[in-house]
Amino acid sequence: MIPASFDYIAVKTVPEAVAELAKHGDESKLLAGGHSLIPLMKLRLSTPSFVVDIGRVKDLNYIRRTDGHIAFGALTTHHDIEFSDLVKEQLPLLASAASQIGDPQVRNRGTMGGAAAHADPSGDYPTCLLTLDAEFDVVGPNGRRVIKASDFFVGTFTSALQPDEVLTEIRVPAPPAGTRGTYLKFSRRSQDWAIVAVAAQATVKDRKFQEIRIGLTSMGGTPLRASAVEAALRGKSADADTIRKAAEKAAEGTDPPQDLNGSPDYRRHLATVLTRRALEQLTAGR
Amino acid sequence: MAISTLIGASIKRREDPELITGTGGFVDDLPQTGLVHMYVVRSTEPHARILGIDTARARQADGVLAVFTGKELASEFQSPLPVTVSFVPEKKYPPHYPIATDRVRYVGEPVAIVLAQSRAAAEDAAERLDIRYESLPPVVDMEKAIAPGAPVLHDELGSNLAYDVKRAGGDIEAAFRDADVRISQRIRQQRLIPVAVEPRGVVADYKPFANALTVWSSTQIPHFVKVWLAVILGIPESQVRVVAPDVGGGFGSKIRVYPEEVLAALASRKLGRRVKWIEDRSENMKATHHGRAQIWDVEVAARKDGTVLGVRATQYLDLGAYCSQFGTFQAIALLLIQGPYKLQAWDGRGIGVYTNKTPTDAYRGAGRPEATYIIERVMDLVAQATGVDPAAVRRKNFIRQEEQPFTSLMGLTYDSGDYSTTLDKALEMVSYQQLRKEQAEKRKQGKHVGIGLSTYLEICGLGPSVATTAAAGIGFWGMAVLNLHFTGKATLVIGSSPHGQGHETPFAQIVAETLGLPLEDIDVVHGDTAIGPMGMDTYGSRSASVDGTAVYLSAVKVREKARKIAAHLLEAAEEDVVYENGKAYVKGSPTKAVTIQEITGAAFQPHRLPAGMEGGLDETTFFNPPNFVWPFGAHIAVVEIDDETGRVQIQRYVAVDDCGTRLNPLIVDGQIHGGIAQGIGQALFEDGVYGEDGQLKTGTLVDYLIPTASDLPMFETESLVTPSPTNPLGVKGIGEAGTIASTAAVMNAVADALSPFGVKDIDMPASPQKLWHLMHKNGGSKR
Numbered sequence A: 001m002i003p004a005s006f007d008y009i010a011v012k013t014v015p016e017a018v019a020e021l022a023k024h025g026d027e028s029k030l031l032a033g034g035h036s037l038i039p040l041m042k043l044r045l046s047t048p049s050f051v052v053d054i055g056r057v058k059d060l061n062y063i064r065r066t067d068g069h070i071a072f073g074a075l076t077t078h079h080d081i082e083f084s085d086l087v088k089e090q091l092p093l094l095a096s097a098a099s100q101i102g103d104p105q106v107r108n109r110g111t112m113g114g115a116a117a118h119a120d121p122s123g124d125y126p127t128c129l130l131t132l133d134a135e136f137d138v139v140g141p142n143g144r145r146v147i148k149a150s151d152f153f154v155g156t157f158t159s160a161l162q163p164d165e166v167l168t169e170i171r172v173p174a175p176p177a178g179t180r181g182t183y184l185k186f187s188r189r190s191q192d193w194a195i196v197a198v199a200a201q202a203t204v205k206d207r208k209f210q211e212i213r214i215g216l217t218s219m220g221g222t223p224l225r226a227s228a229v230e231a232a233l234r235g236k237s238a239d240a241d242t243i244r245k246a247a248e249k250a251a252e253g254t255d256p257p258q259d260l261n262g263s264p265d266y267r268r269h270l271a272t273v274l275t276r277r278a279l280e281q282l283t284a285g286r
Numbered sequence B: 001m002a003i004s005t006l007i008g009a010s011i012k013r014r015e016d017p018e019l020i021t022g023t024g025g026f027v028d029d030l031p032q033t034g035l036v037h038m039y040v041v042r043s044t045e046p047h048a049r050i051l052g053i054d055t056a057r058a059r060q061a062d063g064v065l066a067v068f069t070g071k072e073l074a075s076e077f078q079s080p081l082p083v084t085v086s087f088v089p090e091k092k093y094p095p096h097y098p099i100a101t102d103r104v105r106y107v108g109e110p111v112a113i114v115l116a117q118s119r120a121a122a123e124d125a126a127e128r129l130d131i132r133y134e135s136l137p138p139v140v141d142m143e144k145a146i147a148p149g150a151p152v153l154h155d156e157l158g159s160n161l162a163y164d165v166k167r168a169g170g171d172i173e174a175a176f177r178d179a180d181v182r183i184s185q186r187i188r189q190q191r192l193i194p195v196a197v198e199p200r201g202v203v204a205d206y207k208p209f210a211n212a213l214t215v216w217s218s219t220q221i222p223h224f225v226k227v228w229l230a231v232i233l234g235i236p237e238s239q240v241r242v243v244a245p246d247v248g249g250g251f252g253s254k255i256r257v258y259p260e261e262v263l264a265a266l267a268s269r270k271l272g273r274r275v276k277w278i279e280d281r282s283e284n285m286k287a288t289h290h291g292r293a294q295i296w297d298v299e300v301a302a303r304k305d306g307t308v309l310g311v312r313a314t315q316y317l318d319l320g321a322y323c324s325q326f327g328t329f330q331a332i333a334l335l336l337i338q339g340p341y342k343l344q345a346w347d348g349r350g351i352g353v354y355t356n357k358t359p360t361d362a363y364r365g366a367g368r369p370e371a372t373y374i375i376e377r378v379m380d381l382v383a384q385a386t387g388v389d390p391a392a393v394r395r396k397n398f399i400r401q402e403e404q405p406f407t408s409l410m411g412l413t414y415d416s417g418d419y420s421t422t423l424d425k426a427l428e429m430v431s432y433q434q435l436r437k438e439q440a441e442k443r444k445q446g447k448h449v450g451i452g453l454s455t456y457l458e459i460c461g462l463g464p465s466v467a468t469t470a471a472a473g474i475g476f477w478g479m480a481v482l483n484l485h486f487t488g489k490a491t492l493v494i495g496s497s498p499h500g501q502g503h504e505t506p507f508a509q510i511v512a513e514t515l516g517l518p519l520e521d522i523d524v525v526h527g528d529t530a531i532g533p534m535g536m537d538t539y540g541s542r543s544a545s546v547d548g549t550a551v552y553l554s555a556v557k558v559r560e561k562a563r564k565i566a567a568h569l570l571e572a573a574e575e576d577v578v579y580e581n582g583k584a585y586v587k588g589s590p591t592k593a594v595t596i597q598e599i600t601g602a603a604f605q606p607h608r609l610p611a612g613m614e615g616g617l618d619e620t621t622f623f624n625p626p627n628f629v630w631p632f633g634a635h636i637a638v639v640e641i642d643d644e645t646g647r648v649q650i651q652r653y654v655a656v657d658d659c660g661t662r663l664n665p666l667i668v669d670g671q672i673h674g675g676i677a678q679g680i681g682q683a684l685f686e687d688g689v690y691g692e693d694g695q696l697k698t699g700t701l702v703d704y705l706i707p708t709a710s711d712l713p714m715f716e717t718e719s720l721v722t723p724s725p726t727n728p729l730g731v732k733g734i735g736e737a738g739t740i741a742s743t744a745a746v747m748n749a750v751a752d753a754l755s756p757f758g759v760k761d762i763d764m765p766a767s768p769q770k771l772w773h774l775m776h777k778n779g780g781s782k783r
């Protein structure tokens, strides 16, 4: 469990990182928190010959309110998101998801940018970011471009990032006042990856779903939106019956994987249960 | 014994400050200079012939000193790895050498070693080895392995059957004839991976001119490793020293002489350099032995009042690819099934099977959790079939206090205990009657609540030398050397080899109490074969009762000699001298006392000693106990199963254990907590799964789920104390009790919760997916 040999550089700025990536091409890899990349390297499943550490780049670790958005620097750790007052108030879904990632070490080291770039279909942030219609600021040799979440998660462990690009900021639209959000994650042990998880954010007004967003983790090769559930709820009354019926549609259009912890059948079933429970939680007392 | 102040005190473990501040010394922490690093190249094939290994490219790699294949090393082994009788003298087993030569039989079996300047260089070079295999069909399933026509692992044995033996007592035919109720049930014990937090590791240093070998190893058994390295490598035993430094857990997984210990020593001899091998977690999951891996077919004969008349059972034990050193130890379950109950008959059959998987061997409890699991499941199956409450079934079948010492159907003599006491206490703690009412209420609301009892009886204290030789092939005893220094400080050398248990503290307590020495004046030394005589090391919850007694007896001997010296110094008759709290004085005049420190000083000045007395104050004891010790207890788990997800939530966990005298209740509690956690791991989480292709599917800690603190409930623990008559301290053993009891308690609770679905038994682990399928898919319909 020792990585194959590689060269290493710690860069101080984003342009420097982009230049290093350009110089070393496909053989190089960015290193952020290292909590996905290093395990892969130790198992020799990933063998980059050049590692560009962006961990010391200043100004990539922040959470701030911008025009109509909450912006996250790519290096913001899971821990910082879990405990940010701004996130807890504006995007409780994200705070809730962050608090359930791995264990404290992972949350102290892992970054939102790394988790997004890694595009693990059982990762917790990708689903949240898709659900929240985030947008991704990316810098490459030809300058900056913005990618929408719906275009970002391309496949299993594949994002729309090019090998020579650096993800610098992730922006999430600030929801209307009174919006609630939660992330329900089902796993064997508290620190495990999700067998299935559901991300939900709802704005309920006059006992009606004004805005409703639901996403699914580990239900296919990429994070997914439970569009059928969203459609069944949008503008509809936030009552138990409507919720129950809508939640039944959670697994529509999904192609969940089979592994030791869950058959596709079981995952489809869990998706409906967790969706209903998430919605019940979001509408409780409304 | 006199009034105890130190024995029985909850003193914090003296080992802990170092361990929890990261300043302990594990094998990997030994001085690093001049080391050569060994990497073990392992088979990626479960079953194959080795056609050839081309090492040329690896030898040329940067930093590589040598590469050896199994063929190149074969002539160096003067003996295969040891295999002990372990309750099955009838077994057939092939010689097992540390490294494969022409055939591999499990994924992870060593096939070559690379020696290099750094571990990284060794791993890089290993990738350049060209190993050509001819695949053979893997034998994975135990029952298929012994079916006619199955591919055979060891040609010389003719089949994959290692043994087929009977262990029986009483008239089983009569028991079944007289029964009102007959139950048959297949019960599985999944394969478990021990996952000690510190994987194994070895540093070997061979000195050619002295023909002397020193090995530091993360092992439970330094003394046995010494003997076997001498035998296998042909080095005089006097020239071999084995040291077990701080060892980060074993749970039985470090109880045997391992291939890597031999290979590192051999490499050191070949290169004339100090060689280091550290097991990484990926290796640990497949190169260190596994545990349990059994199927039981059980038949029960009972009366409708809940009396269990007889049990007939077959234990299929998956030995893996070779018979490990204590590979058949788990067959001890065939001798222990009876537990604390008065059966009329037991008819056991044991079948051992070779398969293309990692060898199995002792894992915390080693055969005793299995025996307890079977008989405790039997008690609940009988309760379910007869409608008699599970607590009442147990009470009905318990051996009564006045029947002690009781002789079991297999001829074992229990030492002491009223088994109903711990059950009564546990039932009281959970308010059992009330709890059953609540369960009925919740069932009406569609909630699946289950209550599981487990009343175990455990055998430990290995042990009587004659009995353990007959059963295990080795006579066990306890050993302690107590040596007082000139200034009155003491060194205590113990024969046990703790690897996380914390022997240093309670053993020092025994000496401090007996001699009246300050606790901090007693240094406890263990795990170094160069210091003190042969010890029997640590496994099977033996240390407190056997080595602890040796410690006590050594201290008593020192005290008696000290009293004699004091009498001489005080010019009094020996019988008039009282020894108390570290001082000796003539009865009635405590003010004119000599202290143990003064006595020790005199002990080293022969002219101050009585005529004819040898100098010094040091005493060695070999303690051969007259019998085993038999701790017992009652555990109760209360669970609720989520109808929609199948998740088990343990709502309460109550444990009442009787391990005789508790030398240090804090340590007893720690052992119980850890043991329960591990047993719950088996019940709910852990599963060593192989694919039909013979590959381990749960080879990482992402897939092999050991429970963590946040996955476990609060444990409510209580103790009762029935001293054992087997040793003067009255101690029994507590290292495995938690594991032995808890798996059955939790699974009985899960089965109880699901009984409305017609469920009788659930294969472990009781994963959410499995329970959900049981409740909603596999025809499971509520009565």
Ligand SMILES: Cc1cc2nc3c(=O)[nH]c(=O)nc-3n(C[C@H](O)[C@H](O)[C@H](O)COP(=O)(O)OP(=O)(O)OC[C@H]3O[C@@H](n4cnc5c(N)ncnc54)[C@H](O)[C@@H]3O)c2cc1C
Pocket: A029, A030, A031, A032, A033, A034, A035, A036, A037, A038, A039, A054, A074, A100, A101, A102, A103, A106, A109, A110, A111, A112, A113, A114, A115, A116, A117, A118, A122, A123, A124, A125, A161, A165, A166, A167, A168, A191, A192, A193, A194
């Ligand atoms: C024990 C353990 C448990 C875990 N449990 C969970 C869990 O329950 N849920 C979960 O979601 N995750 C879990 N993780 C993963 C964790 O969240 C990782 O931190 C995260 O996936 C990656 O973030 P990182 O900063 O560590 O990225 P790194 O490992 O440094 O990088 C990951 C990948 O992203 C690329 N990358 C990193 N930063 C950038 C960037 N700014 N621009 C472009 N590419 C970039 C890297 O090149 C690499 O390919 C766990 C990890 C561990 C070790």
